[in-house]
Amino acid sequence: MKLFIEKLPGTKISTAPEDLVCYGFDASGIQVQPAAVVWPDTTEDVVKVMKHAYKNGIPVVPRGAGTGMTAGSVPVKGAVILSFERMKRIVEIDSENLNVVCEPGVINGKLQRELEWKGFFYPPDPASMNFCTIGGNVAENAGGPRAIKYGVTRDYVMEIESVLPNGDVMTSGVKTSKGVVGYDLTHLLTGSEGTLSVFTKIRLKILPLPAGVVTLLAVFNNLEASGDAVTKIISSKIIPRTLEFMDREAISAVEKFKPVGLPRDAEAVLLIECDGNPLAITKEAEKIADICRQLGAEIKMAEDEYARNNLWASRRAISPALYQIKPDKINEDIVVPRNMVTKMLTSLRKLSEETGIRIVNFGHAGDGNIHVNIMVDRQDKEEYRKGLDLVKKVFQETIALGGTISGEHGVGLTKARYIGMELSKKEIEIMESIKKVFDPGNILNPGKIFPH
Ligand code: MLT
Ligand code: ZN
Numbered sequence: 001m002k003l004f005i006e007k008l009p010g011t012k013i014s015t016a017p018e019d020l021v022c023y024g025f026d027a028s029g030i031q032v033q034p035a036a037v038v039w040p041d042t043t044e045d046v047v048k049v050m051k052h053a054y055k056n057g058i059p060v061v062p063r064g065a066g067t068g069m070t071a072g073s074v075p076v077k078g079a080v081i082l083s084f085e086r087m088k089r090i091v092e093i094d095s096e097n098l099n100v101v102c103e104p105g106v107i108n109g110k111l112q113r114e115l116e117w118k119g120f121f122y123p124p125d126p127a128s129m130n131f132c133t134i135g136g137n138v139a140e141n142a143g144g145p146r147a148i149k150y151g152v153t154r155d156y157v158m159e160i161e162s163v164l165p166n167g168d169v170m171t172s173g174v175k176t177s178k179g180v181v182g183y184d185l186t187h188l189l190t191g192s193e194g195t196l197s198v199f200t201k202i203r204l205k206i207l208p209l210p211a212g213v214v215t216l217l218a219v220f221n222n223l224e225a226s227g228d229a230v231t232k233i234i235s236s237k238i239i240p241r242t243l244e245f246m247d248r249e250a251i252s253a254v255e256k257f258k259p260v261g262l263p264r265d266a267e268a269v270l271l272i273e274c275d276g277n278p279l280a281i282t283k284e285a286e287k288i289a290d291i292c293r294q295l296g297a298e299i300k301m302a303e304d305e306y307a308r309n310n311l312w313a314s315r316r317a318i319s320p321a322l323y324q325i326k327p328d329k330i331n332e333d334i335v336v337p338r339n340m341v342t343k344m345l346t347s348l349r350k351l352s353e354e355t356g357i358r359i360v361n362f363g364h365a366g367d368g369n370i371h372v373n374i375m376v377d378r379q380d381k382e383e384y385r386k387g388l389d390l391v392k393k394v395f396q397e398t399i400a401l402g403g404t405i406s407g408e409h410g411v412g413l414t415k416a417r418y419i420g421m422e423l424s425k426k427e428i429e430i431m432e433s434i435k436k437v438f439d440p441g442n443i444l445n446p447g448k449i450f451p452h
Pocket of ligand 2: 364408
């Protein structure tokens with residue numbers, strides 16, 4: 001790595017063991033230490049790194065905050081981590097054209113707050129929004145609870161400045177609200193998991209802040225009824241801004257971890273929000289409450305901002321809370337058609353009973369997106385093997401129901417071996433050729449997405 005450091009004077013670089021440890025893992029729990037960590041300040045710094053890496057065949061892995069679930073930012077051996085903590089400027093809020101330009105290291109939650117302060121709204125809200133970065137969100141095409149009404153990150157990306165593996169700078173996309181000239185490279189880069197280019201500036205669409213929000217908690221004593229409520233709410237032609245699901249185990253784990261008074265004896269809860277015109281949303285919320293009551297639910301309403309924030313803090317804490325159940329979890333991210341949620345939840349319960357492995361389910365049920373957490377102890381080889389067998393079964397059932405194996409966490413390393421269950425050979429072949437066009441030397445985040 002000495003050569004690397006000499007060639008990049010002025011750029012902050014470290015090969016200190018404590019940095020190599022800290023930048024070698026993400027929320028998947030997989031750990032591989034990089035050879036060095038570089039913190040660029042500018043696009044020019046990234047250009048310098050990429051030119052040098054390209055010439056010398058050094059793998060480079062861009063990294064946001066490392067909150068990813070599929071080891072997308074975990075390096076291969078010998079790789080350099082390009083970490084964006086120092087590129088965290090909100091460059092411009094264009095209130096006349098409703099967009100914002102920011103550097104990749106901006107924290108999602110910080111951007112949300114800056115915008116809300118000015119009466120604007122950036123909807124994508126991954127559970128890790130208080131830590132994760134916009135660059136990482138764009139690389140993973142992150143979603144979040146509000147995706148049901150507002151869509152995912154890709155729906156907001158207008159323009160990306162990025163550095164290609166050979167060091168060339170490319171700006172793709174438009175500054176306008178529409179644009180259809182040529183292939184849509186911007187939306188190809190969005191969700192490319194750091195394998196095609198390194199983002200250095202991102203222009204995102206923003207919206208006016210909704211005038212009002214109503215938050216409900218529907219408490220069910222029957223798992224199936226909660227799944228049926230999801231289908232009924234959607235088919236009643238109301239699109240709430242969130243329709244989140246937690247099963248009994250998720251409720252119990254998060255209540256031990258961050259108690260906010262969720263009903264521990266319930267089989268499931270739905271956390272539902274409507275936003276918009278205060279009069280309209282009151283009516284929508286009443287209709288949703290009626291649907292849930294007819295299915296046997298008890299309805300609680302968040303009385304104020306404090307109660308609403310508490311409920312969301314609890315929801316966002318489920319992921320870490322689950323480690324109280326077992327030291328490891330295999331966290332999947334399936335999506336089924338929304339009218340298949342009950343069927344999927346029933347199959348998951350059956351799979352758990354058959355194998356004796358605990359499965360905790362929560363997630364964005366309104367999108368049909370269930371976070372299936374297969375709880376294991378990796379040290380227990382037999383249990384871990386059973387857990388991995390279960391993953392395959394979960395994916396088979398998902399695909400049989402017309403679903404997809406990942407709704408928001410991406411493929412990364414952990415799902416690479418399974419993409420052939422969903423994608424055809426032709427699709428994989430075309431995707432691999434795209435990778436080669438951008439990165440003929442395979443230096444940018446190698447080993448991700450494609451099975452090797
Ligand atoms: C969430 O919705 O909480 C995140 O996607 C994280 C997770 O699945 O654990
Ligand atoms: Zn999620």
